[in-house]
Amino acid sequence: MGLDMYLISMPKIEGMDYEDVHSANVHLRELEEKQNELFLKVKSHIIHSEKFGMSSISLMEVVAYWRKANQIHHWFVENLRNGKDDPCFTELVTKQNLEDLLNLCLIVLSNKKNPQDLLPTRFGSFFGSCEYDDxxxxxxxxxxxxxxxxxxxxxxxxxxxxxxxSW
Structure with a gap:
């Protein structure tokens, strides 16, 4: 148990918005069985994988992972959700969001004074340490x-x- 955090990539598909692509991903096996027009539209974007002898298909791919980096989670909660934290949520991230977070990381690493003012930790059950340590x-x-x-x-x-x- 603990705070697990991901950045996930999902393709933009012509004629479909974010919600359409996300919904297609949720119902991908059903679409594959039907071989309908929607499946044919997403087919070239499907990622096939196999782990522990089980095969899976998805339109999503994890491109980053953190565990109990509560200061990073805090930044996403404050900047993408206006401070509203939930045990499991997904939010779109922009290039500008990444640039803003990177700039804060660079300042904190170069200064190391008062990091709590720029990238404060966030307390939560199983969120890990809230110390400003190594x-x-x-x-x-x-x-x-x-x-x-x-x-x-x-x-x-x-x-x-x-x-x-998720936590």
Whole structure:
């Protein structure tokens, strides 16, 4: 148990909005069985995977993962949901969101004074430590590297990016 956080990529498909693509993903196996027009529209975007002898299909792909990085979760809650936290939610993330978070990470890492003013921790059951210690800064450093990579390589024109958490 604990705070698990993801950035998830989902393709933008012509003629479909975010909700349509998300709904198609939820019902992907049913669509595959029917082989209907909607399935044919999403078919080229399906990701096939196999783990532990089980096969799965999805339109979504995890591109980032954190565990108990509550200061990063706090930033997403405050900036994407106006402070409203729930045990499980998904929100769209923009390129500007990533740039803003990266800038805060860079400031915190270069200054290391009063990080609670820029990227405060967030208390919660199983959220991990709320100390501003080596682990805190390690999570900020890993987030910085991850965001730099995504900003260089993620295509916001062809894919949606979503933040998802569960705790």
């Amino acid at each position: 682990f805190y800064y390690m999570e900020i450093e890993e987030t910085k590297s991850l965001l730099e990579y995504l900003l260089k390589n993620f295509n916001f024109e062809t894919h949606y990016l979503m933040y998802q958490c």
